[in-house]
């Protein structure tokens with residue numbers, strides 16, 4: 001059976017050249033960068049060099065780059081670290097209703113367990129946040145705002161630079177989860193988000209899994225969330241995974257400046273998919289069709305549910321998702337789709353197609369009749 005992989009927002013295959021660059025660090029270069037002897041110092045030099053490479057792409061200081069275990073940890077460090085570090089100044093923090101759970105669950109925890117007051121900014125029916133709503137929510141005790149750059153489930157792009165400017169004017173720390181942005185949208189420098197904290201992960205753009213980075217604008221110093229040695233400038237304890245760090249630097253250099261997701265071609269393909277999908281009766285496109293990532297379309301199907309739809313597609317070789325990979329397989333309706341004002345039953349029938357570098361127009365044409373058949377069968 002032929003596989004059609006339309007789930008690039010969940011993860012991407014490791015690029016062969018990135019893999020090759022990583023190989024020496026599984027073998028001959030094995031030192032611990034914290035060791036004082038020459039084997040350790042060799043590893044330290046390579047780690048420092050990787051940090052310089054990332055800083056060069058981001059146009060920031062190397063000391064502003066922290067390596068983490070991925071997007072989830074970058075978000076956790078940004079949110080817990082900042083909220084706790086500034087708790088004496090104020091305990092009001094702001095996020096949106098459509099964030100990834102790696103952001104949303106941090107806010108919910110701080111609210112339930114640590115006495116923070118949280119404002120969840122709503123979105124319109126296309127999943128768009130209005131910067132004026134963020135401005136209106138700011139209070140004298142607000143310390144942190146976190147709004148994602150691009151949504152993983154519906155691909156909606158948010159006006160983060162505008163929101164960041166509002167926060168900066170008021171002296172409030174702004175974090176953006178840009179995990180889905182990098183490699184898909186144009187990138188000049190990390191300053192373009194007007195953010196103090198920016199989350200990145202490598203596996204969404206043909207880098208290795210289990211490695212991410214957090215940009216922390218100097219002189220901000222979030223409280224650590226992992227304790228131990230003095231790694232990463234006292235900000236993230238734990239012996240660094242050198243192979244993964246090299247893979248991240250390599251993927252970033254290759255795939256961020258010139259986005260690895262070919263925008264024009266992907267827009268053509270997802271527009272064609274969207275056109276065909278919307279012709280199926282009872283199928284509704286969700287999210288913005290203009291302010292969205294070029295590779296992502298999402299829709300709900302009346303009188304059907306995601307699990308049956310995804311299983312049906314999978315039988316015919318098509319890999320899709322019901323939103324975030326973390327909640328795939330659960331019967332919980334997508335919080336992103338309910339935030340658009342869609343009822344819970346419809347939200348439970350979400351399907352997301354996210355295309356990528358190796359997707360072809362032929363695959364798009366093959367998927368359409370499969371989808372029509374699966375929708376029909378799922379309803380029965």
Ligand SMILES: Cc1ncc(COP(=O)(O)O)c(C=O)c1O
Pocket residue numbers: 009010069070071072073075100102148150151152177179180201202210212324325
């Ligand atoms: C928007 C967003 N943030 C965070 C994450 C979590 O990243 P990671 O898988 O590297 O922990 C993901 C992954 O699905 C994501 O899409």
